[in-house]
Amino acid sequence: xxGILRRSAVxxxxxxASSLRRTRFSLVSARSYAAGSKEMTVRDALNSAIDEEMxxxxxxxxxxxxxxxxxxxxxxxxxxxxxxxPERVYDTPITEAGFTGIGVGAAYAGxxxxxxxxxxxxxxxxxxxxxxxxxxxxxxxxxxxxxPIAFRGPNGAAAGVGAQHSQCxxxxxxxxxxxxxxxxxxxxxxxxxxxxxxxxxxPVVFLENELLYGESFPISEEALDSSFCLPIGKAKIExxxxxxxxxxxxxxxxxxxxxxxxxxxxxIGAEVINLRSIRPLDRATINASVRKTSRLxxxxxxxxxxxxxxxxxxxxxxxxxxxLDAPVARIAGADVPMPYAANLExxxxxxxxxxxxxxxxxxxxxx
Amino acid sequence: xxxxxxxxxxxxxVGAQVPLGCGIAFAxxxxxxxxVTFAMYGDGAANQGQLFEYICLWDLPSIxxxxxxxxxxxxxxxxAAKSPSYxxxxxxxxxxxxxxxxxxAxxxxxxxxxxxxxxxxxxxLEMDTYRYHxxxxxxxxxxxxxxxxxxxxxxxxRDPIERIKKLVLSHxxxxxxxxxxxxxxxxxxxxxxxxxEIDDAxxxxxxxxxxxxxxxxxxxxxKGFGTExxxxxxxxxxxxxx
Numbered sequence: 001x002x003g004i005l006r007r008s009a010v011x012x013x014x015x016x017a018s019s020l021r022r023t024r025f026s027l028v029s030a031r032s033y034a035a036g037s038k039e040m041t042v043r044d045a046l047n048s049a050i051d052e053e054m055x056x057x058x059x060x061x062x063x064x065x066x067x068x069x070x071x072x073x074x075x076x077x078x079x080x081x082x083x084x085x086p087e088r089v090y091d092t093p094i095t096e097a098g099f100t101g102i103g104v105g106a107a108y109a110g111x112x113x114x115x116x117x118x119x120x121x122x123x124x125x126x127x128x129x130x131x132x133x134x135x136x137x138x139x140x141x142x143x144x145x146x147x148p149i150a151f152r153g154p155n156g157a158a159a160g161v162g163a164q165h166s167q168c169x170x171x172x173x174x175x176x177x178x179x180x181x182x183x184x185x186x187x188x189x190x191x192x193x194x195x196x197x198x199x200x201x202x203p204v205v206f207l208e209n210e211l212l213y214g215e216s217f218p219i220s221e222e223a224l225d226s227s228f229c230l231p232i233g234k235a236k237i238e239x240x241x242x243x244x245x246x247x248x249x250x251x252x253x254x255x256x257x258x259x260x261x262x263x264x265x266x267x268i269g270a271e272v273i274n275l276r277s278i279r280p281l282d283r284a285t286i287n288a289s290v291r292k293t294s295r296l297x298x299x300x301x302x303x304x305x306x307x308x309x310x311x312x313x314x315x316x317x318x319x320x321x322x323x324l325d326a327p328v329a330r331i332a333g334a335d336v337p338m339p340y341a342a343n344l345e346x347x348x349x350x351x352x353x354x355x356x357x358x359x360x361x362x363x364x365x366x367x
Numbered sequence: 368x369x370x371x372x373x374x375x376x377x378x379x380x381v382g383a384q385v386p387l388g389c390g391i392a393f394a395x396x397x398x399x400x401x402x403v404t405f406a407m408y409g410d411g412a413a414n415q416g417q418l419f420e421y422i423c424l425w426d427l428p429s430i431x432x433x434x435x436x437x438x439x440x441x442x443x444x445x446x447a448a449k450s451p452s453y454x455x456x457x458x459x460x461x462x463x464x465x466x467x468x469x470x471x472a473x474x475x476x477x478x479x480x481x482x483x484x485x486x487x488x489x490x491x492l493e494m495d496t497y498r499y500h501x502x503x504x505x506x507x508x509x510x511x512x513x514x515x516x517x518x519x520x521x522x523x524x525r526d527p528i529e530r531i532k533k534l535v536l537s538h539x540x541x542x543x544x545x546x547x548x549x550x551x552x553x554x555x556x557x558x559x560x561x562x563x564e565i566d567d568a569x570x571x572x573x574x575x576x577x578x579x580x581x582x583x584x585x586x587x588x589x590k591g592f593g594t595e596x597x598x599x600x601x602x603x604x605x606x607x608x609x
Contacts, residue, residue, distance in 0.1 A: 061397070070441035071507045087397070093447035094439055098386055105390015108375060111397060133378075133387060141376070304597060334604070335596040336587050343577045347598060354600040361602065 043213040045190035046076045052226040053198040063090040064116030073118050100126035104133045107149040117153035120169045134203040135178035150197040155207035156301045166338035168302030173205040174279040180204045181278040185253040187217040192230030209251045235282035241269035244359045245289040248299035249275040259355035287319045294325040295362040304332035326362040426488030430480045436498040454493035467494030468525040
């Protein structure tokens, strides 16, 4: 990272959190457009979060394929090997079952691994360790063996990577008690939620999105502080509205916000909720919003059956039935393996117009 | 662990406890504790592996070919395995190391492997070969440690085509001039032919229309039982899977 290189030239290598923050400010303000507004890419947000947590706690280490010498397959761990050395940043062979097992074992013994899956599709090689070795340990050991591990990496569809590289695992992992599952959208989400995940004493599945890595978001001074942390289990209301509630997470938050703009032109006020936390799910915020708007559209990229949307619909029907003025609606990935052809891939993923259409149907305003 | 006995208990998934034990040992080393971990498993758990233990038991006629070009994406083989002698990995499955850049060696090895596999069961062939280029566009600068001299050296000494050419010359099967003419013609004609074949294939692929939207739902199952499948908006786009 440019900031880190600059600091080692100037400071001679002392890495305190506050000096990191000063460099971070000057790096960012060199790129800002308006006076006083700072921007950060999701990639830089994740990198700085891991960097700060490694700096603060020597038990935190990074493990995964190509995370060290290659600087990270998506450059999320760039510069960490140079900064912390090979005893804190481990390049692993290609054996997810092997290194996930070792990571979970290290967590049993009190270390805090940050295990990277090059994509969560490959986590299926290691899913036994994530579920049976990590998620259930605290419960089965009556609290004697907790597992302070974070599993992170890109999740869901990218662009033209085909069926085996495009699945969204939010629903699978979020159905397991003992796991926590987070999904950031903005740079602030990325920083705050990853820091929370690394500090958390339980196993956390941290679902990033490849297409969001390069996107820039405005970021507050508070979020740039090294002690910044977002609470696990709390959703964020990205946009307030009174006519229909749209819940979603990760890349779809951007789509929902665009849909809300289009709906506003037609006089429909959509309230957009960024879930941030899939497990625990913030049912209180979701239900409070639906009780205000009386209509719900849930959106996700993953397969529709038994998905995150299905859980939210069930929750709202259970808790807020008498408040609903229209059937609950799900907009999700198509119920087929992800196609490779670009036009079919587009059809297999939710688009802004799908969200707009569903919201208008919920408001009985279609065609 | 509450009572400091350092006993981590049993594990319900047979064989999974071995990497977990290694993880505990990892933590001990990380903390420089000068302590060890015993990860214990029985003859049943020893078969958790899906490859060598299993295929060997049933004498499957399989030939495992390990193409060893010494790099896994950005990571050199010596950084990814304690013993990068892949042909030795099999324990009860025999293995052969083959010069993968020698066409004749590869041919003989495959012949032998087939005879062996049909009669005795699995065998490993490790084909030693070489990667001229890096992994991809996202390689960091300096990822590929082979220098230009290394690469041209390998091309001289080990390149499969160069070697056959040398053999032909040294056994007087053709003169230098004959070979040169042959190669020129071969290269020109063959290269032209190959290039045309590729260009035609690309043009055909590009001219091909994009698939119909209904293709979204084809081949999900062989036998779909008429079950419904949906697009992003299930009220708008759906189909019955035949």
